Structures are given as structure tokens and as C-alpha cells.
Amino acid sequence: MTHAGRERPAFTIDAFHRGDFWLVQPRDAGHRAGMDALMLAAAVPSGFRGHLADFGAGAGAAGLAVAARCPDATVTLVEQSAEMAGFARQTLAHEGNARLASRVSLLEADVTLTGKARAAVGLADDSCDFVIMNPPFNMASDRSTPDELRRRAHVMEDGLFETWLRSAAAVARPRAGLALIARPQSLPQILAALAGRFGSAEIIPIHPRADAAAIRIVLRARKGARGGLALRPPLILHEHGHKLSARADATSNGQASLFGD
Amino acid sequence: MTHAGRERPAFTIDAFHRGDFWLVQPRDAGHRAGMDALMLAAAVPSGFRGHLADFGAGAGAAGLAVAARCPDATVTLVEQSAEMAGFARQTLAHEGNARLASRVSLLEADVTLTGKARAAVGLADDSCDFVIMNPPFNMASDRSTPDELRRRAHVMEDGLFETWLRSAAAVARPRAGLALIARPQSLPQILAALAGRFGSAEIIPIHPRADAAAIRIVLRARKGARGGLALRPPLILHEHGHKLSARADATSNGQASLFGD
Numbered sequence: 253m254t255h256a257g258r259e260r261p262a263f264t265i266d267a268f269h270r271g272d273f274w275l276v277q278p279r280d281a282g283h284r285a286g287m288d289a290l291m292l293a294a295a296v297p298s299g300f301r302g303h304l305a306d307f308g309a310g311a312g313a314a315g316l317a318v319a320a321r322c323p324d325a326t327v328t329l330v331e332q333s334a335e336m337a338g339f340a341r342q343t344l345a346h347e348g349n350a351r352l353a354s355r356v357s358l359l360e361a362d363v364t365l366t367g368k369a370r371a372a373v374g375l376a377d378d379s380c381d382f383v384i385m386n387p388p389f390n391m392a393s394d395r396s397t398p399d400e401l402r403r404r405a406h407v408m409e410d411g412l413f414e415t416w417l418r419s420a421a422a423v424a425r426p427r428a429g430l431a432l433i434a435r436p437q438s439l440p441q442i443l444a445a446l447a448g449r450f451g452s453a454e455i456i457p458i459h460p461r462a463d464a465a466a467i468r469i470v471l472r473a474r475k476g477a478r479g480g481l482a483l484r485p486p487l488i489l490h491e492h493g494h495k496l497s498a499r500a501d502a503t504s505n506g507q508a509s510l511f512g513d
Numbered sequence: 514m515t516h517a518g519r520e521r522p523a524f525t526i527d528a529f530h531r532g533d534f535w536l537v538q539p540r541d542a543g544h545r546a547g548m549d550a551l552m553l554a555a556a557v558p559s560g561f562r563g564h565l566a567d568f569g570a571g572a573g574a575a576g577l578a579v580a581a582r583c584p585d586a587t588v589t590l591v592e593q594s595a596e597m598a599g600f601a602r603q604t605l606a607h608e609g610n611a612r613l614a615s616r617v618s619l620l621e622a623d624v625t626l627t628g629k630a631r632a633a634v635g636l637a638d639d640s641c642d643f644v645i646m647n648p649p650f651n652m653a654s655d656r657s658t659p660d661e662l663r664r665r666a667h668v669m670e671d672g673l674f675e676t677w678l679r680s681a682a683a684v685a686r687p688r689a690g691l692a693l694i695a696r697p698q699s700l701p702q703i704l705a706a707l708a709g710r711f712g713s714a715e716i717i718p719i720h721p722r723a724d725a726a727a728i729r730i731v732l733r734a735r736k737g738a739r740g741g742l743a744l745r746p747p748l749i750l751h752e753h754g755h756k757l758s759a760r761a762d763a764t765s766n767g768q769a770s771l772f773g774d
Contacts, residue, residue: 436742443700483697
């Protein structure tokens, strides 16, 4: 419970990648960026060159993390919520991101649009070399907060992965990369939606501790590729109690890519 | 390359679980039992009571491993190949298995049969409390040996998991357990075939070394359960070079169950 006074702004400005970029984001409401966005961004190879779309960008954490680590990447943040897009706009205007802002743009659009409607809002077919997505994957059955913004960011809709991956496949060029972060229980829906669109998928499970079940999966794939699914060694977030593991620290701070490339 | 003389039998008799049971199996041809069968058997809880079917039992390794570790289990080995069923028959007749043989039977049958044909060969609906399966999962595209028996045991057919899991769901009683071992690249087909039949699936990836991709997954689920998929911490086979890890050794020798129950 917070007790905000009149002088307390409704947003925070937080450093990521040890100060490499900054995020303007809601203080108490909406979807605050954290480990998920950073792990998603880390799935992009460090040598990536080309154009990347960040579906469900929120205030821009994942897209900016890619821009910060990959100097030859250009990024479009795609966010449907006007309120979160407003934070992304403030993020791009922040002086701490001046070095990156020329390579990052914002598109306020619904990634679930199809066909001409999708192209009309700016999501053109065959326009991206990589698509990353952090879909609103908390199940509707989870205990949820009454906060409407957070609810919209987290409620799983039927067919969510089908609609998001359909659009990702449309905007992706042949052989373009895809990365997503999700809960392990979404794997059946994800694999079904990848079929015929993206292949050679690789999964890195993320476990909070070495002896606990995975809380997230990061999946990477390539448009039109034919290879089978691979399960990579997991990432363990915490070793020796609460301390972040060296790999999790490096990965979430832009020092290393998640897949080692 | 072996140079078999006339006196050299075409089979071997091998101890498993450090002598708890024995397997009569082809020396050079067919599908020789190994780690896969033992890891599959280890997915059954140690306290399991009831009737278990071992689909694709070969010479009987997995089914006998369950019977050896679970004293209140009865087991039906289901094997289509007349030649492998012959080895299973010899296995059950072997004096080293006398303690177990009264609880284990052999059914020479094709698990992909449906409806009345399936029931007619002895695979009755609602008759099992657990089904385990080690399907012929090596892809047809793999480099294969000319040996016909091994080919039949290993070649993946279209719809293999769909047909095997359909039969597993039919013979399983409500809330019955399911365990299978497969390659990670079969996960899309497996998850699609589980849908509407088995739920609350849990996966343990098996990695040869901590830094290598998984070579197998062991998946466990429950008929009619509603829970989502969980990814458990992986099992690492080899630590410190070629040495079998303590957990892999205990699991493959009947000292511990794979899922810790």
C-alpha cells in the first residue's frame, strides 16, 4: 500500500543495463518492466543487424535493451495501450536515451490486426528481420489485482499466441528471427501457433532456483526454418540463496546474450 | 564390427537394477534396452499400486523395472514385433526374474489399433492405472542402420504420438498416470496429442552434460487432469567427464524415482 502525496509523480525513471538506458514507467499502475523484458531482449544475438519489432513493448524496456546492446539494430516499439505508449514516448524523449533514440521508433497499434488493417496501421508485411514479443501471458484464472491497466497487460485471451504469432510471421522477412518469453504452461499453444510459420525453435527454461520448476521459457525460432525443437540448458536465476547468478546478472544487464551468440 | 562364431548365441542376458531383474535381448539386432527404458520406468512413483501397461515394451526392460521397484504393481508388456515379444517371453521365463514374473504378463499386440479391434486383442478400455511408453521415436531422416528390426523400432511414423496416446487414453482409467520418453523435437506432436486426454503434464529434460542441449524428455501426465504444463529441473546424465551423475545412477538403478515420488 502506498500513500502518494500530491508531489509524488505517477511515474518512475529507472536505469537499466547499469545506466545504458532509462525507462519512464508507471509507478503503481500498469505493467512495470523487469526481468522478463530483459531476458527477452537478451535472446537477440549481439551481432544482430537489421530491423526489429518489439510486440507489446510497454514502456519500451525490451526494445531499448536490444538497441543498447546491438549498435546496428533499428527498433520499432509496438504498443496498443495509449497509456503505456505515452510512457514509451516519454522514455524515448528522456535525455539518458539520446544515444539510442534515433534508432528507436514507437508505433501505437494492435498487433492482433490482420491483413490490410494490420498493414494500414504501420505493420507492413516482410518488413522485419527480428520480432520479439512479451505477450500478456498471465492467466485470467490467476489471482489478479483490481488495477485495470495491469489486468489488460496480463490477462491471457483465447488464441493469444495464435494471433500474435500470425502477425509476427506476416511482418517477418524470410529467415527472420523470433523470440518470445512466456510461461511454461503456454507451450502447447505456442508450439501449435509456430507450426508452419517458424521452425528450428530453441527453448531456454528459466528457473528461479536450481531445484524449482521453470517460471518462464524463452523461445527463439526462425521464419520458414525446418529444424526441430531443441531444449537448451536452463538459466538459473538465483544461486546461493537470493543472489542473482552470474549468468542471470550478465544476461539481464546487457553483458551477454541468452543463447551465447 | 563383431565376428560371431557358431557357438555365440544371438542374444545376451543382462542384469538391470544391479541384479534385481534380467533381460534376454538380441545381441546385435533389434532394439537393445538401455537408459531410455530405465528413465521411463523411473517416472512411475515408487508407491504406485495398480495395473500398468508398457506400450512398446521390447524385451521388457521398462515394465520389469517398474515391477522391480513397485511391489504392488502388476504389469502388461505390450509389444507388436513377434521377435521382440519372443525375447520378452524368454525374459519372463528367466530364473532371475522369478520373483517378479507372477506380476508381469506379455501381450503381443499393436497399440495403434482402435475401437473394438483394440479391445479384441486384449487392450481393454478403462483397464490401466498407468501407461508408460517408449515409442519408436528416431526420425526417418536420421542416419539409420540397414538392420530391419532396428529400423522398425526406430522409424518415426506420421501421427505416431497421436495413435499411441489415443490408445493410452482409451485403456487408462480416469486419473490414471501416463509417462513417456521421447526426443525434444517431438514435443509439438506430443503436446497436441495430449490435448483433451491427459493434463497436468510435467516434463523433465535429460541432458548428457550440463552445457549440452537435452537429448530426451520424460513427460508425465494424468488422464482428465486440468493443470497446465510444468517444466521441472533437468536431469544431467554425466558430471565430471564421463562419470554418471549420482542422480542418474540412482534413477537408472531403481534406487529413486525420477520425479522424486
